[in-house]
Amino acid sequence: MGRRPLPRLRLGSAGGTPLVPPGRGRAFARSTADGVADVLQPLVALSRGLRVLAAVGRRKWTELPGDRRGPVFTLAVACGFVLYLLPYGPLAAAISLIGAAGWAGRGRAGAATETPADGTERLRTLYEALVPYFSASEDPSPLYSHGGDWSEAFDSFAFDENGRLTRLRLHYPAYFTDGEPAARTRIEQLLYAKSGRGREYLFEWDEEANNLTLTVLPALSTAIHAQRFVTAPGETVLGFTDPSSVQRTLPVLAGPETCGEDEESAEGTREVGLKKAAGDGPETQDVPPVVWRTGPRSTEPHLLALGQPGSGTTTLLRSIALQALSQGEVLVVDGGGTGEYACLSGRTGVLAVECGPAGMLATLEWAGHETERRLIAANRARQLRHPPPEDIRRPLWILLDRPSVMSHLAAADGRTDPQELLSVPLRHGRAANVRVVVADQLDAAEALSEAVRSHTRARVVLGPVSSEQVTAVLGAPPHTTPTPEVPPGRGYARLGAGPVHRIQVPATPDPYDEAAGEAERQAVLRLLPAPDPAAPQAPAPVGG
Numbered sequence: 001m002g003r004r005p006l007p008r009l010r011l012g013s014a015g016g017t018p019l020v021p022p023g024r025g026r027a028f029a030r031s032t033a034d035g036v037a038d039v040l041q042p043l044v045a046l047s048r049g050l051r052v053l054a055a056v057g058r059r060k061w062t063e064l065p066g067d068r069r070g071p072v073f074t075l076a077v078a079c080g081f082v083l084y085l086l087p088y089g090p091l092a093a094a095i096s097l098i099g100a101a102g103w104a105g106r107g108r109a110g111a112a113t114e115t116p117a118d119g120t121e122r123l124r125t126l127y128e129a130l131v132p133y134f135s136a137s138e139d140p141s142p143l144y145s146h147g148g149d150w151s152e153a154f155d156s157f158a159f160d161e162n163g164r165l166t167r168l169r170l171h172y173p174a175y176f177t178d179g180e181p182a183a184r185t186r187i188e189q190l191l192y193a194k195s196g197r198g199r200e201y202l203f204e205w206d207e208e209a210n211n212l213t214l215t216v217l218p219a220l221s222t223a224i225h226a227q228r229f230v231t232a233p234g235e236t237v238l239g240f241t242d243p244s245s246v247q248r249t250l251p252v253l254a255g256p257e258t259c260g261e262d263e264e265s266a267e268g269t270r271e272v273g274l275k276k277a278a279g280d281g282p283e284t285q286d287v288p289p290v291v292w293r294t295g296p297r298s299t300e301p302h303l304l305a306l307g308q309p310g311s312g313t314t315t316l317l318r319s320i321a322l323q324a325l326s327q328g329e330v331l332v333v334d335g336g337g338t339g340e341y342a343c344l345s346g347r348t349g350v351l352a353v354e355c356g357p358a359g360m361l362a363t364l365e366w367a368g369h370e371t372e373r374r375l376i377a378a379n380r381a382r383q384l385r386h387p388p389p390e391d392i393r394r395p396l397w398i399l400l401d402r403p404s405v406m407s408h409l410a411a412a413d414g415r416t417d418p419q420e421l422l423s424v425p426l427r428h429g430r431a432a433n434v435r436v437v438v439a440d441q442l443d444a445a446e447a448l449s450e451a452v453r454s455h456t457r458a459r460v461v462l463g464p465v466s467s468e469q470v471t472a473v474l475g476a477p478p479h480t481t482p483t484p485e486v487p488p489g490r491g492y493a494r495l496g497a498g499p500v501h502r503i504q505v506p507a508t509p510d511p512y513d514e515a516a517g518e519a520e521r522q523a524v525l526r527l528l529p530a531p532d533p534a535a536p537q538a539p540a541p542v543g544g
């Protein structure tokens with residue numbers, strides 16, 4: 001009897017519908033792989049955790065001074081022996097070890113899932129670049145070695161949606177000279193270059209734990225414009241900074257971001273402290289301010305702002321003037337003669353806005369005499385135990401833009417150097433309730449008088465500046481890496497011996513400047529005091 005052939009399975013698509021459609025086959029393979037991965041996940045985490053524990057143990061061992069290794073080894077052996085003798089001791093030790101390894105491996109598994117495809121390669125490159133700095137030939141088991149395991153050195157990291165590193169915490173060997181600024185700078189520069197230039201990085205060194213944490217700072221918001229800030233008497237808002245930099249916040253109205261797309265993409269992260277306003281209208285946000293305190297007890301009664309051309313020093317002075325006018329009287333000397341303070345002319349509380357050389361000298365001479373008069377009146381009142389007289393209670397603000405130009409012109413004309421006339425207000429301003437604010441360009445810093453340099457303890461530097469320039473102006477380096485491209489009004493500030501803050505000055509344009517945004521110009525116009533009836537008529541604002 002002949003055998004009936006078995007029916008042929010139709011696996012191919014020729015001549016009919018395939019038994020297993022290709023899409024379903026791929027899905028089946030993927031779900032099988034996922035299932036296997038899920039089953040193996042605890043094992044993977046466990047083995048990773050064991051590797052981490054071994055690495056930590058090895059690191060601790062290498063960091064131990066030679067004379068302490070013997071006693072530590074003896075203690076470890078003794079503990080092991082006691083455990084061996086205890087009933088269920090080896091079992092308890094094994095369970096504890098598995099638990100610890102599972103815990104150590106668990107967190108790392110989570111971190112690894114966030115790593116983009118080329119993230120591992122980036123971390124490996126970074127690790128290799130650090131080897132020459134973090135290794136020594138006499139180290140028997142170096143944490144950093146060519147071809148070594150980067151995961152032992154980098155214990156947490158994060159990437160942004162573009163696959164760029166945004167946070168990294170690394171361990172370094174105890175023998176690395178982290179107390180030396182030069183050694184630190186070398187590492188920071190290397191990490192800056194390898195992690196992507198153009199972003200601002202914060203480096204935090206933990207010398208006790210031999211850890212370095214790198215964080216990419218988000219761009220400061222450019223959405224805050226001039227407005228009445230909620231401050232106490234004697235406080236002036238210079239700008240806004242990072243939440244981690246100051247304890248306090250101020251409620252402010254913020255419009256849509258005014259910075260270009262370039263800046264956002266250059267820094268690669270979202271703005272600090274502010275969400276971009278959803279519509280075009282401003283919204284209230286709580287933002288950390290850099291507040292400068294002046295008054296009889298202030299240790300930094302005068303301010304110096306330096307910047308690259310067009311970086312926003314005039315805008316900062318205008319912002320200070322508008323805040324000062326709510327409590328005091330203002331005198332503006334515009335050495336640049338650009339007329340960018342014309343909006344203040346003839347307003348109540350504005351004593352003068354001077355642009356011409358003769359007028360500037362006369363105004364500064366008057367300011368010197370007024371300081372002496374206030375000083376004498378304050379001293380007399382103090383001796384008689386009376387409160388200060390009414391006419392010296394309102395602070396007098398002297399704002400000087402580009403004194404270096406004034407000095408140059410005065411020298412050419414054979415006149416008195418206007419900066420000399422400033423020395424009395426600078427020296428005695430604190431007791432006489434007189435505040436001096438000087439703004440100039442960075443390259444003119446050499447032309448500033450000794451009195452200006454030594455009495456201005458509140459400092460601001462704006463524009464694209466190097467770390468060295470920040471150090472030269474503020475007396476301390478920034479704790480971040482300055483970026484080569486910044487919007488106007490961006491820089492660093494330091495009050496006395498305090499920390500260096502990143503800063504963004506509120507947009508306070510000349511309201512007569514048609515190129516400025518309408519909302520910002522209107523905000524400045526709203527803050528201007530009413531015209532002084534006794535003063536000559538101020539010019540009408542353009543389009544205002």
Ligand SMILES: Nc1ncnc2c1ncn2[C@@H]1O[C@H](COP(=O)(O)OP(=O)(O)OP(=O)(O)O)[C@@H](O)[C@H]1O
Pocket residue numbers: 222258307308309310311312313314315316336441488489490504505506507508509510516
């Ligand atoms: N904080 C800011 N926010 C928004 N725009 C600003 C800010 N600061 C300055 N700007 C804009 O940048 C331009 C230059 O500003 P500003 O005149 O204040 O700079 P500057 O340093 O005084 O320049 P210069 O060297 O010409 O004196 C202006 O158009 C101004 O509106």
